[in-house]
Amino acid sequence: MVDVRIDMHVHSSESDGTDTPAGVVRTAVAAGLDVVALTDHDTSAGWAEAEQAVRESAPPALRLVPGAELSCESSDGRGGTVTVHLLAYLFDPDSPALRDEQLRLRAERRGRLEQMARRMADDGFPVDPEALMAGLPPDSPGGRPHLARALVEGGTVSTVSEAFDRYLGTHAPYYMPRTDTPVERAIRMIADAGGTTVLAHPFAVSRGQTVTAEVITELAGHGLRGVEVEHPDHDEPARHRLRELVAELGLVPTGGSDYHGTNKNIRIGSENTPPDSLDRLLGDCTGSKIIG
Ligand code: AMP
Numbered sequence: 423m424v425d426v427r428i429d430m431h432v433h434s435s436e437s438d439g440t441d442t443p444a445g446v447v448r449t450a451v452a453a454g455l456d457v458v459a460l461t462d463h464d465t466s467a468g469w470a471e472a473e474q475a476v477r478e479s480a481p482p483a484l485r486l487v488p489g490a491e492l493s494c495e496s497s498d499g500r501g502g503t504v505t506v507h508l509l510a511y512l513f514d515p516d517s518p519a520l521r522d523e524q525l526r527l528r529a530e531r532r533g534r535l536e537q538m539a540r541r542m543a544d545d546g547f548p549v550d551p552e553a554l555m556a557g558l559p560p561d562s563p564g565g566r567p568h569l570a571r572a573l574v575e576g577g578t579v580s581t582v583s584e585a586f587d588r589y590l591g592t593h594a595p596y597y598m599p600r601t602d603t604p605v606e607r608a609i610r611m612i613a614d615a616g617g618t619t620v621l622a623h624p625f626a627v628s629r630g631q632t633v634t635a636e637v638i639t640e641l642a643g644h645g646l647r648g649v650e651v652e653h654p655d656h657d658e659p660a661r662h663r664l665r666e667l668v669a670e671l672g673l674v675p676t677g678g679s680d681y682h683g684t685n686k687n688i689r690i691g692s693e694n695t696p697p698d699s700l701d702r703l704l705g706d707c708t709g710s711k712i713i714g
Pocket residue numbers: 438463564565566567582583586587591629682685686
């Protein structure tokens with residue numbers, strides 16, 4: 423069997439990764455990947471640069487799947503609500519409903535990030551909210567990793583992950599929530615824009631509360647096409663349960679590294695999507711095209 427390596431979950435500096443979009447393509451080529459999906463949080467701003475990087479190498483060194491990771495709100499299946507991430511692929515980024523919602527989310531992310539930084543500065547931490555915000559690309563989806571890096575640079579903590587544990591995690595003192603898109607609505611918006619959706623890292627227990635299997639079953643009824651089974655935050659029992667559930671529901675299993683450059687200790691391509699999943703997942707998409 424030909425060994426095809428596919429990583430369907432990767433971030434660039436257009437959201438909270440540290441490689442530029444072209445840098446992501448170079449890193450993916452160097453790692454020997456055949457297919458990489460660019461899935462920045464709540465933006466498609468990195469697509470053009472990544473596409474150009476693929477086109478500049480003739481013949482193309484890999485194929486690029488344009489995508490995004492949408493911040494959504496979902497029932498957790500236990501009577502509460504929880505933030506879930508939806509990986510979206512090959513949608514039309516100019517679809518008006520989607521464009522407006524992503525614009526709203528990015529503005530909200532930036533406002534919230536500045537407020538978190540402001541609260542820490544008021545409490546005497548060495549962060550400058552204005553400088554932090556000025557350092558982000560215009561209209562970009564700022565996130566907690568940016569503040570975490572500022573805390574590392576200011577000497578408050580030694581790693582991004584320590585910043586999450588002590589200050590920024592869901593149950594930590596400076597965490598602030600966002601108003602995310604209801605997940606059923608996000609699934610529909612992406613379908614209407616010619617794309618397809620995969621529920622990201624649903625059993626990543628390390629991030630706090632996650633959804634139950636019943637919620638995934640319901641989302642499948644709303645048009646969810648796949649589930650990210652292989653993810654660094656899933657332990658082997660979680661992967662096993664998800665593989666069974668996905669098979670039972672006729673969903674497509676995927677895998678991705680959730681590479682964030684030096685903001686996380688994860689290599690690109692460290693998790694993979696089965697080759698036959700790619701066609702099942704993307705075969706019917708009409709919103710945009712695979713590059714390369
Ligand atoms: P936000 O989008 O601002 O809510 O921040 C969430 C992002 O922070 C995720 O997409 C990850 O990139 C990152 N993240 C979440 N938890 C951790 C953690 N424990 N350590 C490092 N990065 C994290």
